Amino acid sequence: MREIDGETQAKLQSEREKEFVSTTYIDLTRHGNRFGGPIKVTLNKLGGELLDVDDKQGLTPRGRENSQKFGAESYEDVSLVHPRGGDELRHGQSGVDILAGSGKFGEDRETPASVLYQTKDKEGKPVEKVRKIRQGKQMDYASAGLKDVLKRGVKLIIDTLQKNVDNLSKEDQERFKTDKEYRALLREQAQVVGLKEVLESNDPEFAATVKALAENTAYELMHDVELSRRGIKGDDAKAITLVGSGLFAESMYKYALVVEDPKTGEKKTGFDKVDEIGGFTKQASAFRLKLTRDNSKGDARKLEDFDKDTAVECEFIGDPERAKLFEGKRVYLDWDIVKQLAAKAELRFNK
Numbered sequence: 001m002r003e004i005d006g007e008t009q010a011k012l013q014s015e016r017e018k019e020f021v022s023t024t025y026i027d028l029t030r031h032g033n034r035f036g037g038p039i040k041v042t043l044n045k046l047g048g049e050l051l052d053v054d055d056k057q058g059l060t061p062r063g064r065e066n067s068q069k070f071g072a073e074s075y076e077d078v079s080l081v082h083p084r085g086g087d088e089l090r091h092g093q094s095g096v097d098i099l100a101g102s103g104k105f106g107e108d109r110e111t112p113a114s115v116l117y118q119t120k121d122k123e124g125k126p127v128e129k130v131r132k133i134r135q136g137k138q139m140d141y142a143s144a145g146l147k148d149v150l151k152r153g154v155k156l157i158i159d160t161l162q163k164n165v166d167n168l169s170k171e172d173q174e175r176f177k178t179d180k181e182y183r184a185l186l187r188e189q190a191q192v193v194g195l196k197e198v199l200e201s202n203d204p205e206f207a208a209t210v211k212a213l214a215e216n217t218a219y220e221l222m223h224d225v226e227l228s229r230r231g232i233k234g235d236d237a238k239a240i241t242l243v244g245s246g247l248f249a250e251s252m253y254k255y256a257l258v259v260e261d262p263k264t265g266e267k268k269t270g271f272d273k274v275d276e277i278g279g280f281t282k283q284a285s286a287f288r289l290k291l292t293r294d295n296s297k298g299d300a301r302k303l304e305d306f307d308k309d310t311a312v313e314c315e316f317i318g319d320p321e322r323a324k325l326f327e328g329k330r331v332y333l334d335w336d337i338v339k340q341l342a343a344k345a346e347l348r349f350n351k
Contacts, residue, residue, distance in 0.1 A: 020295040023237040024228035025078065026221070027317070028249045029070065029286035031085070031094040032063030035180060036187040041162055043177060045170040051177055059093045060184045066284035067094045070318060071101025074286070078237045080106045083115055084224065085130070085243030086140030092116040092130035094243045104239070136220035137349060139244060144216060149209050150198065157194035161187055192280060195246045199254065199274055213251035215348070217244065218341035221252070222303070225310075228291050229300045246280050249287065253277060256337040260330040269334055278322035285318030289333070307335070 035055035043049045059067065075081050081104045083095030095115040099105065105112040116128040138144040164186055165176060175182050198206045224240045242249075253270070257277060260267040271277055281287065290313040298305030314332040316322045 022228075022293045022295060024291045024293075025075075025237065025239040026224050026228065026289040026291065027074065027239065027241045027286040028217075028221070028281070028289075029094075029098075029241055029243055030249075030281040030283055031088075031090040031243050031245060032059045032067040032097065032283050033184060033188065034059050034063050034090045035184050036191075039161075039183065039187070041165050041176075043173045044166055045168070045173045046177065049177075053180075055180050055183060058089050059097070060181050062181065063090075063283060064093065064097050067097035068101030070284040070286070071098035072103075073101075074317060075102040075104050075239055078102075078104055078239045080104050080238045081241060082227075082239065083241045083243060084134050084136055084220070085241075086245060086248075087130055087135050087143050088140045088245070089116075089128055089130070091140065091243045091245070092128065092134065095130075095134060095241065098241055098243070102239075136216075136223070136242065137345075138216045139220055139248065141245065144212065146209055146212065149205055153194040153198045153206075156197050157187075157190045160193045161190035164190060191246065195250075195280060196274060199247060199250055200272070210247070210251045210254060212345075212348075213248050214255050215341045215345035217248045217252040218256070218338045219345035219349070221338060222342040225291065225306060226303050229293065229303070229306070241286075250274055250280055252338070252341065253287075255341060256334045258330075258332050258334050259326070260332075261328070262330060263328065269337070278316070278319065278325045282319050282322075285316065285322070287314065287331075288317045289314050 035058060037057050038054040039051065041051045043051055071081065081099055081102045083098055085091035085095060092115050096112075099112045099115065115131060115134050117131055119127060119129050121127045141147050141150060165173065168176060176186065199210055201207070220242060224242060227240060228238070254274075255270050257271070258267060258269045259277070274280060291310050292313075293300075293310040295309070298309030312332065312335075316326065316331065
């Protein structure tokens, strides 16, 4: 039998090891810019006219463009993108556009598998809905049963929007009246005020809401980790894009995001003010987890082997301002806290 030389043996060993390594990105991102539904605003510089319109809830043209841009720029080195998220149209549309922008449908497809499907509402009108297979458990405000609690936050958003509109010039109020995408932009700015109030408040009702959203997000993240362990091998990296609404991912970060300064050794888990981590996730940006799993060290069917067979690297992508904020620092998740939060959600879901 011919002996294998050292160089050939090293190459064979390298090839064998390759077969046991898999890479998955899990990106916690936010839905694209959207219209905000019904609105009532007084236009004080237009004779006190009451603007009463319904802009619906879908993505704006800018939102669709930003979602496609995120897909195109974020997934050059993967072969498949799998969008997930909540039950709202904006989540599904973002998933559709991210997938279209990436072009990463899988080797066996020429077009992406559908994220949305056509159905009818209670009045028989055609509507689009997110497919169940794409939905996370209670990953939107309605299915999480939190809409009533969040009405106080919504009132603050409406009051802030009215103040902002009051400060507009007559020309800009005229634009606000006729340009629905301009309205959407100003509503986004007002929304940040309301979301901050909910996220940072010591109010017991708001605090309980944030805790529930943190648990739901952690539960979905662990589900996505479990998905990442199924049949992904070699250099063929995959991506799971978790599209959420404002508050969901940030609620989990409030408990489990770690910021560490390697130079000083200073480390903080969670935050008091969301601006400590650069504010809310901007559209077309994400918190990325890169999971590299050594299949030789654990069983892909056992989620409990995650700790011993998977290395996790984290970073914020698509947001230059945030990148500058964390320059020279490490950001990552405390997985013990994530698992505790997920376990609490699972108990609620199983009741």
